[in-house]
Amino acid sequence: MNGSAAGAGGETSGAGVATSDSGGVNSGPTAAGSGVGVMTGTSGSSAGGASTGGVAIGTTGSAASSGGVVSVMSAPVMAVKGPDVTFTEFPVPTPSSPGAICAGPDGRIWFLHQSTAPSAVGAVTIDGATFSLYRVNITNLGPTAITPGPDGNVWYTKQQGIGKAMPSGAFTEYGAPGGMETGGIVKGPDGNMWYTEPVAERIAKSTMAGVSTDFPLPGTMRTPFDITVGPDGNLWFTETTANKIGRITPAGMVTEYSIPTPASFPKAITLGPDGNLWFVEHDAHNIARITPTGTFAEFGIPSGGRPYAMALGADGNLWFSEPGSTNAIGRCTPTGGISEYPIPTPNTEVAGITAGPDKNIWFAEKGVNKIGRISNLMGGGNVPSATGPLSTPLTPAVMCTKDTDCVDSGKACGGDVCSYKATPHVCVLANTGDPGWCTAAADCWCAGAGATCDATTHHCSRTE
Numbered sequence: 001m002n003g004s005a006a007g008a009g010g011e012t013s014g015a016g017v018a019t020s021d022s023g024g025v026n027s028g029p030t031a032a033g034s035g036v037g038v039m040t041g042t043s044g045s046s047a048g049g050a051s052t053g054g055v056a057i058g059t060t061g062s063a064a065s066s067g068g069v070v071s072v073m074s075a076p077v078m079a080v081k082g083p084d085v086t087f088t089e090f091p092v093p094t095p096s097s098p099g100a101i102c103a104g105p106d107g108r109i110w111f112l113h114q115s116t117a118p119s120a121v122g123a124v125t126i127d128g129a130t131f132s133l134y135r136v137n138i139t140n141l142g143p144t145a146i147t148p149g150p151d152g153n154v155w156y157t158k159q160q161g162i163g164k165a166m167p168s169g170a171f172t173e174y175g176a177p178g179g180m181e182t183g184g185i186v187k188g189p190d191g192n193m194w195y196t197e198p199v200a201e202r203i204a205k206s207t208m209a210g211v212s213t214d215f216p217l218p219g220t221m222r223t224p225f226d227i228t229v230g231p232d233g234n235l236w237f238t239e240t241t242a243n244k245i246g247r248i249t250p251a252g253m254v255t256e257y258s259i260p261t262p263a264s265f266p267k268a269i270t271l272g273p274d275g276n277l278w279f280v281e282h283d284a285h286n287i288a289r290i291t292p293t294g295t296f297a298e299f300g301i302p303s304g305g306r307p308y309a310m311a312l313g314a315d316g317n318l319w320f321s322e323p324g325s326t327n328a329i330g331r332c333t334p335t336g337g338i339s340e341y342p343i344p345t346p347n348t349e350v351a352g353i354t355a356g357p358d359k360n361i362w363f364a365e366k367g368v369n370k371i372g373r374i375s376n377l378m379g380g381g382n383v384p385s386a387t388g389p390l391s392t393p394l395t396p397a398v399m400c401t402k403d404t405d406c407v408d409s410g411k412a413c414g415g416d417v418c419s420y421k422a423t424p425h426v427c428v429l430a431n432t433g434d435p436g437w438c439t440a441a442a443d444c445w446c447a448g449a450g451a452t453c454d455a456t457t458h459h460c461s462r463t464e
Contacts, residue, residue: 075261075286075298082331082339083379089345089370090128096120098364098371100146100309101352102154106167108132109362110154111352111371112146121146121156121165124371126358134169145184145195145226146352151208155193157182162195162206174210177202181450184226189233190250196224196237199450203227203237203248215252222246226268231275232292238266238279245269245279245290257294261286268310270318274334278318280307287320287332299336303328303386309352314359315377321350321363325429328386329353329363329374339385345370400427402443403436403460420458435459 092098099114104123113120119138124131136158146156153164162182163173176182176197182204183196192205197214201222204214217224217239224246227237237246239256243264247255259266264281266288272278276289281298287307288298301307305326313319318332322340327348331339343350349367356362361374375381400406400418406427417436419428428434438444438453444460445451451462 075284075288075300077300077302078335078337079302080333080337080339080385082341082385083377084381084384085341085374085379086376086381087341087344087383088128088373088375089365090124090131090373092122092124092369092371093131094118094120094122094133095369096122096133097366097369098122099351099366100144100156101354101362101364101371102146102148103354103356103362104154104167105148105152107357108167109354109356109371110146110165111364112144112156114351114366119158121154121171123167126356126360128371128373132169134165134171136163136165136171137173144182147185147187147193149193149208150187150191155185155187157185157195162193162210162212164210172210174206174212177204177212177214180214183224184228184237186227186229186235188235188250189229192250194227194235194248196227198223198225198240203235203246203252203254205250215248215254217246217254218256225266226279228269228271228277230271230277230292236269236277236290238269240265240267245277257290257296259288260296261288261298264288267308268320270310270312272312272318272334273316278310278312278332280310280320282306282308287318287330287336287338297336299332299338301330301340302338303340305330305340308350309363311353311355311361313355313361313377317377319353319355319361319374321353323349323351323366329361331385341374341383342386343372344383348372400425400437402438403445404443 096113097115098111101111104110108123108125110123118135120133120135122133144157146154149155153166155164160179161173161175163171165171180197180200183198185195188194192207194205197204201217202214204212206212221241222239223241225238225240227235230236235248239246243259244256261284264284266279267282269277269279276291278289281288285301285304286298290296303326305322306324307320308323310318310320320330322328322330328340328342345368347367348365351364351366353363363372365372403417406416406418416427416429417434418425419434420437437458438460441447441452444453446462451460453460
């Protein structure tokens with residue numbers, strides 16, 4: 001493995017970058033000086049091992065070889081009977097397309113209005129009785145991600161910036177470095193807020209006063225999406241288009257690990273009960289984990305659903321949302337056993353998911369304007385886990401003229417597509433493969449991630 005030093009720094013300070021394209025642990029020279037230390041390679045030391053119900057991936061090459069040989073198999077499926085749970089759904093009083101969701105420091109459940117009518121954050125008490133709406137500055141896309149901060153506020157990402165909402169309803173917003181788009185956000189181990197910049201391909205941190213510094217990722221086409229804190233005191237993040245999991249130290253040193261399954265499109269990531277990082281492979285229909293030393297294991301979803309968001313439950317399992325035709329909430333044990341629960345309301349376009357202070361699971365139903373709750377995680381409820389296909393049709397037919405008229409399901413950036421294959425034009429599920437229709441970039445669901453509209457084909461350059 002060859003290492004070299006480069007002189008490029010972060011937006012406001014220098015950064016160190018170490019990269020590896022293997023499932024092993026990086027080793028190599030460190031960079032000297034105040035610039036960026038870069039270590040690259042295509043192989044590394046293997047830290048693989050078998051895992052019940054999953055396929056463990058490691059490398060067989062060494063640092064001196066031309067490339068490690070990675071054994072990749074289809075992720076096995078281990079469907080398990082889950083406990084009977086209870087679903088309760090609460091309509092949001094103001095139409096909002098609720099998306100991201102978190103447990104706030106004040107004991108309420110906070111969520112984002114992905115709709116821009118209005119651009120707002122919302123909160124609901126854990127009995128579901130009292131909703132509050134707090135307007136924030138208007139953007140084209142609405143706020144993106146939300147998480148509790150160390151200051152008693154909730155922090156969120158938004159178009160070209162970040163913000164914090166206070167329990168009183170007041171808010172303060174700050175611009176991102178260079179006016180870049182922002183993605184996932186989390187409270188870091190250093191007391192700062194850390195967030196992703198998908199288009200700029202950087203990871204940023206912000207002080208409580210809103211002063212941001214960002215750090216470059218190595219290479220191009222990374223598209224960092226979600227971010228979480230690992231057991232090692234570092235930040236871990238998903239790279240959707242690069243198909244990698246990244247790790248960044250509080251000082252800005254980056255290491256990357258290539259996901260075994262190609263084009264898996266990793267999205268949400270969280271710390272698991274076993275001290276490993278767990279994430280969803282949206283396009284590969286898998287739940288996966290990576291150890292702090294870089295070993296992967298992947299577990300197939302029985303229904304073949306596309307997982308979107310993930311949270312660690314009070315029961316010690318990983319819970320994840322399955323938007324689109326599956327319309328379900330999934331549960332994955334630390335050994336990879338997966339149970340799935342159809343959501344009582346059809347076509348919810350379930351989005352964010354979180355663990356509440358009441359030890360229940362909370363989730364946002366973007367397509368039907370509801371906040372959902374799952375209780376009786378250990379059993380005693382009235383909804384059993386399902387087996388077999390969970391798909392439901394997209395109903396009723398929604399008339400449309402462009403992709404962003406379709407709010408019900410599917411694409412990685414949110415929303416279905418508007419089909420022009422027949423008249424009248426209606427919204428169709430993303431997994432039908434219909435290319436959709438647009439006349440301007442604003443018509444594309446992934447505009448915030450850099451998508452443009454082709455004036456000739458009327459297709460978005462990025463639909464995922």
